[in-house]
Amino acid sequence: MPAHNSPQVAMVAGETSGDLLAGLLLDGLREKWPDVRSFGIGGPQMQERGFDAWWQSERLAVHGYSLELVQKLLGLLKVRRQLREKLIASPPSIFIGVDAPDFNLGLEGKLREAGIKTVHFVCPSIWAWRADRVDTIRASADHVLCIFPFEPELLARHGISATYVGHPLARVIPMQPDKLAARAQLGLNADDQVLAVLPGSRSAEVKFIARPFFDAVAILLQSRPALQVVVPAVPRQREKIEAMARECGIADRVRIVTGQSHAVLAACDCTLIASGTATLEAALYKRPMVISYHMHPISWRLMKRKQLQPWVGLPNILCGDFVVPELLQDAATPEALAAAVAQWLDAYSRQPDRIHTLEKRFTELHESLLRDTPKLAADAIEKILADTKG
Structure with missing residues (x-):
């Protein structure tokens, strides 16, 4: 040897x-x-x-x-x-x-x-x-x-x-993300209200998650026509995501970019996001989020049987609390997702302390992982x- x-x-x-x-x-x-x-x-x-x-x-x-x-x-x-x-x-x-x-x-x-x-x-x-x-x-x-x-x-x-x-992501993501620079990189205005939508990177995730996410976006756009929606897509899934956006009637209302998920998370005010490593990335960017997941019913039943904690999303697991909402499987209706996102977007003007408290929790989490x-x-x-x- x-x-x-x-x-x-x-x-x-x-x-x-x-x-x-x-x-x-x-x-x-x-x-x-x-x-x-x-x-x-x-x-x-x-x-x-x-x-x-x-x-x-x-x-x-x-x-x-x-x-x-x-x-x-x-x-x-x-x-x-x-x-x-x-x-x-x-x-x-x-x-x-x-x-x-x-x-x-x-x-x-x-x-x-x-x-x-x-x-x-x-x-x-x-x-x-x-x-x-x-x-x-x-x-x-x-x-x-x-x-x-x-x-x-x-x-x-x-x-x-x-x-x-x-956690290596804690070294990659800055402790204080530059939201304005990220918006400039993506062609967004400083005063835009921005929602990042991340339906996952795998084919099965896009299949089960993108549709309710995009239906939720359609609901949000009805009452928030100025909302800027950005979807970072891995190259192999971009075509499927674009097709899903067309099916949901929002193709001309969302901006789909190849990759750049970190720039999108840095630029956003809130993210609607599939459970997985990306939720930890969003937490390290100190962004409010709504975590969701949907899979084949058989897979869901098998997974639920083996679940040991009340949380699924990494930010909640690591914080030991429901610091951000989780809407999973049957609870992940477009209406529920849209309502949860709207609460975060409204919090910036109506409940700024809620945003500041979350940012503090995520900063402490970041420091513990660095x-x-x-x-x-x-x-x-x-x-x-x-x-x-x-």
């Missing part, structure tokens, strides 16, 4: 968010070991840092319990088997699974049995749902890199070694490698 002073690091990162996290980790590893070699499954952020992608991270992109998952399952199992065999035949210094727990934990367990040190980056949300997964984590990972401050103590109770490394993630993660990896050598 290679010496730890020139490590060979096998990694698997799933989807865009995992690619971003892995890219930051590679920054820390390259700072510590300029000649580090990394390979496995990754995306463009990782490849920009010299990562050798044997498969692309987008291969791991699936959604819930949908038919898409079933269709991809056999292909994913084949990729995982081939990767496992390749790594066991030529062991790396360490394996790091970045997010994608359904794919990575099983792989980590097999590699660990073969004597390869394993790290899982991003603790699975055992505090929110699927608490039974803690046994799998303990069997699979020698160490877990955590992005939320309460997770290491939780894992320690179950005999799992972990390090809090901060750490030197690349360095802390690389330091933890270095310690594991040193222990292996010893």
Whole structure:
């Protein structure tokens, strides 16, 4: 096995968010070991840092319990088997699974049995749902890199070694976002009332969420004709989102932009947003939001059975309170969504203290997540490698 002073690091990162996290980790590893070699499954952020992608991270992109998952399952199992065999035949210094727990934990367990040190980056949300997964984590990972401050103590109770490394988004998003600059970038006026609509980045999310979101926008525009509505769309979903806007009769009333989600969140007064990582981004931008989600009824029933907390949105989970409203599944009617958004928009003039209180809560949240993630993660990896050598 290679010496730890020139490590060979096998990694698997799933989807865009995992690619971003892995890219930051590679920054820390390259700072510590300029000649580090990394390979496995990754995306463009990782490849920009010299990562050798044997498969692309987008291969791991699936959604819930949908038919898409079933269709991809056999292909994913084949990729995982081939990767496992390749790594066991030529062991790396360490394996790091970045997010994608359904794919990575099983792989980590097999590699660990073969004597390869394993790290899982991003603790699975055992505090929110699927608490039974803690046994799998303990069997699979020698160490877990955590992005939320309460997770290491939780894992320690179950005999799992972990390090809090901060949330990388807290470093990317400024503590005091420049709303005026973001509006200028998007061609919006300083005094516009701006709503950001984020219906998700996956195909299934757009299918189930975009329609009620856009119907809610149509309701809002009836009473607020001057409202500026901006929709950041990932390139692969833009055509579907544009088609949905046409179906809802608001195509000429909304501005759909490719990417630029951070600029849109910085520019907005409020966001109507699908539950997921984007809600944390909105919180770090200190923006009021209405969190919603809608999925196939079967997927929803399965998810509800395993839910451990009263909150679904990350801002509410991290604050331990319903600081922003959540309208989920059957409760996510266009009328209810529009009413919840209208309350935030009106609060700027009628309840400014409500806005200020929320901004204060989100600033405190931001501060708690702000750490030197690349360095802390690389330091933890270095310690594991040193222990292996010893």
